[in-house]
Amino acid sequence: xSGPGSAxxxxxxxxxxxxxxxxxxxxxxxxxxxxxxxxxxxxARGESAYRPPxxxxxxxxxxxxxxxxxxxxxxxxxxxxxxxxxxxxxxxVARRSxxxxxxxxxxxxxxxxxxxxxxxxxxxDDEAGISYPYLGDGWYQYALSVPLETTSVRGQYFTTQxxxxxxxxxIAQITSGPVAEGYGxxxxxxxxxxxxxxxxxxxxxxxxxxxxREELRDEAITVDGAxxxxxxxxxxxxxxxxxxxxxxAALVVxxxxxxxxxxxxxxxxxxxxxxxxxxxxxxxxxxVL
Numbered sequence: 001x002s003g004p005g006s007a008x009x010x011x012x013x014x015x016x017x018x019x020x021x022x023x024x025x026x027x028x029x030x031x032x033x034x035x036x037x038x039x040x041x042x043x044a045r046g047e048s049a050y051r052p053p054x055x056x057x058x059x060x061x062x063x064x065x066x067x068x069x070x071x072x073x074x075x076x077x078x079x080x081x082x083x084x085x086x087x088x089x090x091x092x093v094a095r096r097s098x099x100x101x102x103x104x105x106x107x108x109x110x111x112x113x114x115x116x117x118x119x120x121x122x123x124x125d126d127e128a129g130i131s132y133p134y135l136g137d138g139w140y141q142y143a144l145s146v147p148l149e150t151t152s153v154r155g156q157y158f159t160t161q162x163x164x165x166x167x168x169x170x171i172a173q174i175t176s177g178p179v180a181e182g183y184g185x186x187x188x189x190x191x192x193x194x195x196x197x198x199x200x201x202x203x204x205x206x207x208x209x210x211x212x213r214e215e216l217r218d219e220a221i222t223v224d225g226a227x228x229x230x231x232x233x234x235x236x237x238x239x240x241x242x243x244x245x246x247x248x249a250a251l252v253v254x255x256x257x258x259x260x261x262x263x264x265x266x267x268x269x270x271x272x273x274x275x276x277x278x279x280x281x282x283x284x285x286x287x288v289l
Contacts, residue, residue, distance in 0.1 A: 024274030116141055129257075130288055130289060149263060159171050166208075180260075184196070191253045191261065199231050199251055207237065212235070215231075218230075224286060227254075233250075234246060256289070
């Protein structure tokens with residue numbers, strides 16, 4: 001597979017010619033992840049023409065997996081077609097309209113979680129009162145322990161590093177749940193205070209230290225008409241035994257009108273930087289039940 005010459009890292013039109021798809025170029029080689037061109041993805045301009053390889057391209061060997069706090073992502077082939085029939089499955093997953101973009105992914109790390117039902121395109125968290133897109137085959141149903149910050153958990157993940165120095169695994173994740181007591185929620189208008197407490201807890205409990213934090217967004221937003229607050233940040237560290245040296249993450253607290261607000265937690269390690277765009281896509285597509 002030819003590359004874009006000396007072009008800097010970025011998204012470029014898929015060199016295999018997949019219509020409407022872009023692939024991440026890290027400055028040396030191509031990522032094994034395809035994603036649709038569109039909102040959240042800035043496509044760079046390459047310096048050379050893109051040609052399909054002379055023979056059908058095969059996915060490269062699995063790259064060393066990086067880690068993201070607690071969720072496991074496993075990348076697999078995903079179908080782009082979406083039908084409008086609603087699919088109900090155990091765990092609260094249902095079908096969404098084909099209007100929502102779904103990243104197409106290919107083979108990656110070994111899965112450690114249960115798979116979703118075929119055709120699932122929407123994860124429904126009845127406890128938290130929100131739903132959001134399932135990102136396709138290769139994302140697995142969250143099957144790890146409930147985080148400290150929520151009273152229950154639903155979502156998707158894949159493992160980016162099987163073993164880290166603390167004895168756990170490193171993961172990428174998109175999960176949700178009702179915020180547990182003790183994190184600052186006193187009712188409508190306390191979204192910012194709650195997210196500040198949650199951010200401190202997440203940083204202390206799920207990342208190697210010492211680490212440095214760069215804030216990207218800290219602001220009030222509206223999610224499907226409901227008041228919410230988003231805190232998006234990048235953490236970086238230099239810790240032995242970790243493949244990743246940082247992670248981009250976002251916390252979103254949503255006042256769903258229930259006693260406890262919903263927390264949506266999204267994290268992508270820098271070993272999978274080509275997937276950063278899914279954070280904005282998922283946040284923009286959240287529905288309040």
